[in-house]
Every structure is written in structure tokens, then in C-alpha cells.
Amino acid sequence: MIEETTIQTSAHPFSKYLRSAMMPHIWCPGCGNGVILNCFVQALDELKLDLDKLVVVSGIGCIGRSAGYTNTNSFHTTHGRPIPFATGAKLANPELEVVVISGDGDLFAIGGNHFIHAARRNVGLKVICANNFNYGMTGGQQGPTTPLESSTPTSPYGSIEHPFNLVHLAAASGATYVARWTTVHVRNVTQSFKKLFQKKGFCFVEVITPCPELYGRYNKMRTGLEMMDWFKRASRIEHFSDPSKAEITSDRIVVGEFVDMDRLSYEKLLHEKIAQINEKALGKVK
Amino acid sequence: MTRKGIVLEGVHFLNGDVACAEGAIAAGCRFFAGYPITPATEIAEHLAQRMPEVGGIYIQMEDEIASMAAVIGASYSGLKSMTATSGPGFSLMQENIGLAVMTEAPCVVVDVMRGGPSTGQPTMPSQQDVMQAKWGSHGDYEIVALAPCSVQEMFDLTVEAFNLSETYRVPTMVLADEIVAHMWEKVVIPPAEDIKTVNRKKPNAPPDEYLPFMPDDSLVPPMACFGEGFSFHATGLTHDEHGYPKTSSSEVQQQLVRRLCDKIRLNADRIIRVQEVMLEDADVVVVAYGIVARAALSAVRKAREEGIKAGLLRLVTLWPFPEVQVAKYAEQAEMMIVPEMNYGQLVREVQRAAKETPVRFLSKLGEEPHTPMEILESIRRRDQ
Numbered sequence: 001m002i003e004e005t006t007i008q009t010s011a012h013p014f015s016k017y018l019r020s021a022m023m024p025h026i027w028c029p030g031c032g033n034g035v036i037l038n039c040f041v042q043a044l045d046e047l048k049l050d051l052d053k054l055v056v057v058s059g060i061g062c063i064g065r066s067a068g069y070t071n072t073n074s075f076h077t078t079h080g081r082p083i084p085f086a087t088g089a090k091l092a093n094p095e096l097e098v099v100v101i102s103g104d105g106d107l108f109a110i111g112g113n114h115f116i117h118a119a120r121r122n123v124g125l126k127v128i129c130a131n132n133f134n135y136g137m138t139g140g141q142q143g144p145t146t147p148l149e150s151s152t153p154t155s156p157y158g159s160i161e162h163p164f165n166l167v168h169l170a171a172a173s174g175a176t177y178v179a180r181w182t183t184v185h186v187r188n189v190t191q192s193f194k195k196l197f198q199k200k201g202f203c204f205v206e207v208i209t210p211c212p213e214l215y216g217r218y219n220k221m222r223t224g225l226e227m228m229d230w231f232k233r234a235s236r237i238e239h240f241s242d243p244s245k246a247e248i249t250s251d252r253i254v255v256g257e258f259v260d261m262d263r264l265s266y267e268k269l270l271h272e273k274i275a276q277i278n279e280k281a282l283g284k285v286k
Numbered sequence: 287m288t289r290k291g292i293v294l295e296g297v298h299f300l301n302g303d304v305a306c307a308e309g310a311i312a313a314g315c316r317f318f319a320g321y322p323i324t325p326a327t328e329i330a331e332h333l334a335q336r337m338p339e340v341g342g343i344y345i346q347m348e349d350e351i352a353s354m355a356a357v358i359g360a361s362y363s364g365l366k367s368m369t370a371t372s373g374p375g376f377s378l379m380q381e382n383i384g385l386a387v388m389t390e391a392p393c394v395v396v397d398v399m400r401g402g403p404s405t406g407q408p409t410m411p412s413q414q415d416v417m418q419a420k421w422g423s424h425g426d427y428e429i430v431a432l433a434p435c436s437v438q439e440m441f442d443l444t445v446e447a448f449n450l451s452e453t454y455r456v457p458t459m460v461l462a463d464e465i466v467a468h469m470w471e472k473v474v475i476p477p478a479e480d481i482k483t484v485n486r487k488k489p490n491a492p493p494d495e496y497l498p499f500m501p502d503d504s505l506v507p508p509m510a511c512f513g514e515g516f517s518f519h520a521t522g523l524t525h526d527e528h529g530y531p532k533t534s535s536s537e538v539q540q541q542l543v544r545r546l547c548d549k550i551r552l553n554a555d556r557i558i559r560v561q562e563v564m565l566e567d568a569d570v571v572v573v574a575y576g577i578v579a580r581a582a583l584s585a586v587r588k589a590r591e592e593g594i595k596a597g598l599l600r601l602v603t604l605w606p607f608p609e610v611q612v613a614k615y616a617e618q619a620e621m622m623i624v625p626e627m628n629y630g631q632l633v634r635e636v637q638r639a640a641k642e643t644p645v646r647f648l649s650k651l652g653e654e655p656h657t658p659m660e661i662l663e664s665i666r667r668r669d670q
Contacts, residue, residue, distance in 0.1 A: 019519070022530060052515045057359075068519050068531065073512040075362060076521035076531075077355065078385050084319075084352035088359025088367070089512060091343050092317055096363065096513050114355075117348040270343065277338035281292045 017041040017051075019071045026065055028136075030216075030224025032183035032209030033063050036130050039186055039207075040066070040101070043193035055089055055098045057082040059106035062137050063130035063209075066101045080110030083118045086125050094267040097126070097197060104131040105143040108164050112144070119173035119202045124265040126196040127204045129166060132211035140214030147248065151218040166206045167258045168243040176201035178243065178259035182208040182231035185255060192257070201265045208253065292340050295475045302440040302467040303328035303370075306396055306460065307336060309444030310368055312475065314483050315394070316342035317367040319356035321349055321375060324408040325464045326398040329370040350375035354382035354395070361391040362520070364511035366448055370396035373415055374405060377422070383457050384423030387546060389520045390455035390499070390507065392486055394447045397459055398467040399627075401652050410652055411464035413576055413627040419459050420605045426543050428550035430557055431459040431605040433575040437471035443602070449484040450557060454549055455506050461604060463627065465577040465655065489516065499542075500527040505549035554606045561600035562611075564590060568597025570668045571619040573612060573636050575601040578625050578655050585661035596665050604632065609639045616640035623648060623664050625656045 018041065027033045044054070051072045058067035060079035067074040073096075077085045082100045090098040100107075107115050107129050118125055134152055135141040141154040145166065149158040170178045177199045179192040192205045210216060210227030221227045235253040246254040294308045307329045310318070318337055320330045330346065337344040343360070347353040353369045360367040371379060376397045386393055399415045401407030406414075419431045430450050432443045444460055451458035475481075489496050489508040498518040501507045507527075510516035523531035524539045532538040550557065561579075564586060565571065574582035579600040589596035599615055601608055612635075616622060622640055624633040625648035633647040648664055650656055 019530075021528065051517065053513055055512045068521060072517055074519045075359075075389070076519070076523065077358075078381050078522055081351065081355040081382060081385075084347060084355035085359040087345070087347075087352075088317065088319060088356030088361075089363045090359075091345060091356075092360035092363035092365040092367070093511075093513050113348050114352055117352070270345075274338045274341060274343065278292075278341045281339035285292055 014041050014045060017044055017071055018069055022068050025069060027062060028213040030210060030212040030227070031062070032132070032207070032224070033066065033130055035183040035186060036063065036128070036189065036207050036209060037066050037069060039189040040070070040128070040193055042190045043197070046190070047194055047197055049097065049197065053096055055086070055096050057086045057089070057098065057100050059102040059111060060137070061103035061106045061135070063101060063103045064106060080106055081114065082106070083111060083114040083125065083127065087118055087123050090124060091267055091270060094124070094271060099126045099128065099196070101128045101130070104129055104133070104145040104166070105135045108144040108166065108169070116169070116173040119170060119175045119204070121266040122174055122176065122201040122263050124200055124267055125202055127202070128193070129204070129206045130209045131166065131206050132209045132215060134211060134215040136211050136214045140211070140218065147250070152215070163248070165243070165247045167246050170204040171243040171259045174202065174263070175204045175259060176261050176263050177203035179257045180206040180208070180246070180255050182235055182253065182255060183210060184228055184231045184235065188255070200268070201263050208248070293478045295477050298473050298475065299470055300437055300473045301328065301470045302434070302437045302462060303398070304332045305437045305440040305473050306370070306444045306462070306467070307332040308475065309441040310394070310448070311336060311340055311342070312441070312478065312481050313366065313445040313448035314485070315366045315368050315448060316340070317357065317360035317365040318343070318369065319345050319347050319353040319360070319367070320369045320371065321347055321353050323372045323375045325400055325467050326370045326372045326396065329396060350378040351382060354379040354386070357393045358382060358386050358389065358391040361393050362512055364514070366392070366452065368394035368396065370398070372398050372400045372408070373402045376415055376418060380418070380422040383429070384425060384427065385522045386457040387423065387427045387429065388522050390509070391457070392451040392455050393457050394444070394451055395457055395459045396444070396462065398462045398464060400464050407652055409464070411577065411627055411655060413463055413578070413631065415461065416604060416628065416631040419461055426547060428547045429457050429459060429605055430454070430550065430603070431461050432602060433461050433604050434466050435576055435579045435600065436466060437469060438473050440466055441473050441475065445481060445483070449482065452484045452486045453506070454553065455486065455509060456550060461576070463576045493517065497527045498529045499525060501545060501549070505545050505552065550606055557603060557606060558608045558611070559602040560608050560611045561598070561602060563598040563600065565597035565599060565615055568595050568615070569618070569620045570594060570596040570623065570665050571599055571615045572596065572623045572625070572661060572665070573599045573601065574625055575604060575632070578627060581656045581658045582625060582661050584658035585665060588658065588662050589665045594665060594668070607635045607639070612636055612639040613641070616643040619643055621646060621668055623661065625650070625661055627651070627655055
């Protein structure tokens with residue numbers, strides 16, 4: 001006789017942070033974007049953030065879909081423009097926590113100028129970059145972080161371009177918090193994401209993520225596991241090391257926090273100045 | 287200057303760019319993002335000084351692409367927002383103007399037209415961006431564009447541009463030429479309470495029932511902003527009424543694109559404004575806009591003194607194109623004359639609407655606009 005059993009189902013504790021209507025996601029097997037989104041949601045949950053005051057902005061690319069997947073105020077911009085959009089949103093309502101989640105091509109090729117200027121101004125944005133070394137959504141072309149000599153559909157004879165060292169660029173541009181991890185370092189990624197919400201100025205976290213489908217398989221790493229193996233083998237945690245010496249190579253990926261300092265944010269300076277001048281102008285009228 | 291409640295009022299002697307900036311403030315604009323460019327820079331300079339006085343935000347961005355993106359961001363955070371530029375910057379803004387169309391972000395773009403193409407003639411007047419204003423971004427869409435012909439209208443039409451952009455959730459352009467932007471004239475600014483301003487419609491639905499892109503009868507969806515307790519998604523991708531991307535559905539694409547166009551097309555008679563001067567019996571109709579319309583008015587008056595039945599149809603709204611009005615006067619007229627400071631832009635629309643009626647084009651490139659005499663000469667030669 002078969003015993004009657006009741007299968008109890010309950011919602012996943014994180015499901016309230018995600019838009020189930022947008023699922024299934026578009027990411028390939030072996031992709032690390034899900035890990036990044038998971039760490040992000042974990043950070044939101046641990047901090048018990050007010051989701052009504054959270055805005056997630058993404059540009060174009062595979063990771064760009066995360067804005068839509070996050071069950072909060074979210075906006076999916078044109079290619080390369082999440083940072084200036086987020087700048088407008090943050091300045092117009094400084095109470096909002098504005099997070100930009102986008103890729104290396106979106107943030108550092110087409111959108112590179114916006115990144116350095118937002119960091120220079122120290123606008124209080126939290127920028128998360130999923131660095132997969134290529135343009136995944138369009139089929140794996142080389143981008144601003146593609147390692148030298150890597151093979152991609154648009155560098156079939158090996159890339160002759162020097163990649164950006166993102167943490168160095170962010171630090172040099174004035175970011176008040178800079179960290180780099182890989183998707184192997186899930187706990188550290190979550191910790192850094194939590195840190196983003198404790199900081200006031202422009203913050204940047206780079207997460208190196210596997211793209212076996214469109215990058216790995218052209219570069220002798222056929223599976224996500226093989227790419228993760230590279231991250232694990234090559235990475236070493238060196239907190240507050242010199243970001244200029246943190247270039248990514250096949251046998252060395254320096255991870256950790258590089259910058260953690262305080263500088264008055266742009267929106268604080270802006271709104272203080274506005275309040276002062278506004279008061280003065282109102283005084284003249286009386 | 288007389289300032290009541292720090293918003294300007296009373297009679298002033300202003301230049302066009304400054305009048306435009308004051309119009310923005312009067313309309314309730316509290317966010318400006320821009321990048322310096324001749325001949326629109328004075329708008330930015332004036333707002334850099336004035337915005338903080340009224341509790342608003344001025345930011346100079348790293349380029350015009352960023353300016354337009356920031357304007358959309360601020361609009362979604364709930365502020366009335368604008369930018370101001372000229373031809374080259376207007377070109378850079380086009381992709382994000384498309385984003386504002388697609389995400390229905392109310393915003394105003396002022397384009398002070400100078401000579402093009404490319405860097406062209408930074409200090410010379412033109413009307414060369416008329417087609418770019420309508421067609422500059424990719425895809426099928428509609429925008430609203432207004433053409434001021436005086437410093438007073440630089441103020442008035444900037445207010446109106448905000449009202450239209452808030453009503454229809456559409457980027458609205460003020461297409462000024464270098465002359466109306468730089469000349470000085472008397473401007474009368476009514477008390478703030480007499481200036482009609484419009485704010486975007488807010489949702490009535492509770493947050494869990496709110497569909498961000500579900501239109502009401504006017505085809506315009508009520509708009510929630512970030513931080514107001516409505517969790518919603520907006521994207522430049524083709525999306526359904528939830529705001530969720532539906533990039534392979536022809537049904538969703540058709541519904542969305544048709545609505546984005548129809549909310550302007552079907553409301554055209556509410557949006558369009560023209561000025562009709564001595565048109566009742568006119569058999570020569572001059573169709574003009576911007577500074578050129580001032581010369582045309584003078585020419586038409588002189589022609590009347592000579593006994594010629596001439597009239598002026600001044601287009602205040604350029605987009606949506608006042609097709610019905612042009613067609614109406616084309617039917618009664620023997621001919622139409624279209625003077626423009628370009629090599630043939632809006633004249634093509636006039637020809638299309640005028641059907642059989644002959645349309646004569648008077649072009650000006652890289653020089654002062656048409657003189658009244660030049661237009662009068664053309665009116666006199668109406669039979670040729």
C-alpha cells in the first residue's frame with residue numbers, strides 16, 4: 001500500500017527579491033552571472049534593505065538583464081549609459097540607493113567615459129561589473145578586458161590589445177571603494193556587496209565571471225568548471241595591494257579590497273550647496 | 287529683477303536663451319544636465335546660477351550622451367528635467383531620445399539650431415535640425431517639437447514644452463534658431479499662479495496592481511517614479527504593459543509602437559498650434575516658423591498694402607506636423623511659399639500636405655535670414 005504523503009512547498013526565502021515572471025533567465029550553463037545576482041540578493045537580504053528605496057540600473061549585455069530580474073525599481077538603459085542614467089536618478093532623489101550592475105564592455109568600452117567621470121565626481125553610485133573578458137551577448141567578441149593573445153571571434157589570431165586593469169582605473173579615477181573578486185569567492189563577493197551599502201561615495205566591485213560558452217572554449221577552458229579552476233588556481237587575496245600591479249594574467253589574479261576611504265559624495269556637496277543658495281535667495285525675497 | 291518667491295515675474299529685457307531657462311523654471315523644471323555648446327551655452331550658464339536658487343539641480347555632464355541619459359534618470363526619479371544643446375550635441379543625444387520615447391520619460395530638449403552638417407557654423411543661424419528632431423533616432427516614433435519666433439516665445443513655449451512632455455510622457459523639443467536664442471527683447475512673465483503648468487498623471491492603482499505601461503483612454507500610462515513604493519521595471523527593449531521585455535512577439539511590438547505613435551497622432555489636434563494671419567481670403571500663403579516667420583509677417587503686411595491677397599500660416603508646432611491646417615489653406619490658395627534657413631526640410635512636408643497647390647521654396651544657408659523684401663518679392667512674383 002502506498003502511503004499518502006503531502007509534499008510541502010514553500011517559497012524560496014529569496015524569491016521576493018526576484019521577478020518570477022522574468023524567469024527563466026537568459027544565461028548559459030556555466031555562466032557566473034547567476035552567482036553574482038545570488039550574492040547581490042544575499043546582501044540585500046542580510047542588510048534588510050528597503051526595496052522601495054533601491055534602484056537597480058543595467059546597461060546592455062548578458063548581466064544587463066539583472067536589473068529586470070531584481071524585484072525592485074529597475075531600469076534597463078541603452079548600451080553604455082547606465083551610469084549617467086543612474087547619476088540623474090541619484091541626484092534627483094539622493095534618498096535612493098542606486099546600484100549599477102553591468103558588464104565590462106558596457107561599462108568600460110562604450111561607457112568608459114561615464115565611468116571615470118562618475119568616479120571623479122564621486123557620485124554615490126554602487127557599480128558592480130561582471131567581467132567575463134568578452135562581449136557574450138553578441139557572441140564572444142573581444143572587449144576592453146580581453147586578455148592579451150586571447151582568441152575571440154574578432155581576434156581570431158590572438159588579441160593584440162592590452163586590457164584595462166579595472167581596479168586600477170577605478171582607483172585612479174577617484175572611487176572611494178574598490179574591490180575585485182571572482183565567482184569562486186562567493187562569500188567575499190557578498191561581503192563586498194554589503195559594504196557598498198555602507199559607503200557613501202562612488203564604489204566599484206569587479207567580479208570576474210566564467211563565460212565558457214563564448215570565451216572559455218576558444219581559450220582552452222571548455223566548461224565553467226575549468227574557468228572556475230583557473231580563477232581558483234590563479235587568484236590570491238592581497239587586501240590593499242597596489243591596484244596598478246593587479247593586472248590579470250593566466251597565472252595571477254590579485255583579488256581583495258584595493259581602496260576603502262571616505263570622501264564627501266557629489267550629491268552631499270550638491271544638495272548642501274543648493275540648500276544654502278536657496279535659503280539665501282529666499283531671504284532676498286522677504 | 288523683480289522676483290516673487292524667487293521665480294521671475296514682471297517685465298524684463300532678456301535674451302532668448304535666458305528666457306528659455308526662466309521658462310523652464312516657471313514650468314517647474316528642477317533638473318538640468320548639459321554640456322557647453324554654442325549657441326545654447328547661455329541656457330546652461332543661466333541655469334547653473336538659477337537652479338540652486340529655486341532648489342533645483344544643475345549638472346554639467348561629460349558629454350551630450352550622458353546629459354540626455356541623466357535627464358531620463360532624473361525624470362524617472364520624479365523631477366521635471368531638461369537639457370539644451372545645438373546640432374552636434376543634438377546628434378549625440380538621439381539614441382537616448384529614443385530611450386526616452388520608449389520608456390515614456392517626460393523631458394524637454396532644447397536645440398538651438400546652428401549651421402551644419404558636422405561642426406558646421408557654430409555662430410550662424412539655421413533651421414537645419416527640423417528633420418533630425420523628428421527622425422534622428424532609429425525606429426518608428428513620434429515626438430513633439432515647437433518653434434519659437436521671439437524671446438517671449440522662448441519663455442512661453444518652453445513652459446508649453448514641459449506641459450506637453452508631462453501630459454503625453456514624450457520628449458518634447460524646443461527648436462530654436464540662433465537668432466531667437468541670442469537676440470534681446472521684452473518678455474512679460476505673468477505671476478507664477480497665472481502660468482499653467484501640468485504634472486504627469488500618477489497611478490491610482492495600488493502598487494501590487496500597478497502596470498507601468500498600461501495606458502488609459504488617452505493612450506498615456508500613469509507614471510510612478512522611483513522610491514514611491516511601486517516596484518516596476520522599464521527598458522529600452524520592446525516591452526509589455528508590465529515593462530517586461532518581449533523581444534520576439536510581433537503582437538507586443540505592434541501594440542507598443544502603434545501606441546507610442548498614436549498617443550501623439552490621435553491627440554494631434556490638442557497638441558498643434560499655428561498662428562493664422564490674414565488667411566481668410568488669402569490666395570498666396572506663406573508658411574514659416576521661427577525667426578523667419580517675423581520677416582514673413584512683415585512681407586505679408588506689405589503685400590496687403592499693395593493689394594495682394596497674401597497671408598501667413600506660422601507653424602508654432604512643427605511636430606506633429608500641422609497637416610490639416612496646411613492642407614486647408616493650400617486648398618484655397620493659388621500658391622504657397624516656404625522660406626526656411628536650410629536646403630529644403632519642412633517644405634517637403636508642406637508639399638505633401640498641399641497636394642496639387644504649387645509650393646515655392648526659398649532657401650537660406652549660412653547667412654542672415656530672409657529679409658521681408660525677399661519674401662515680398664516672391665509674393666509679387668506669385669504668377670511666375
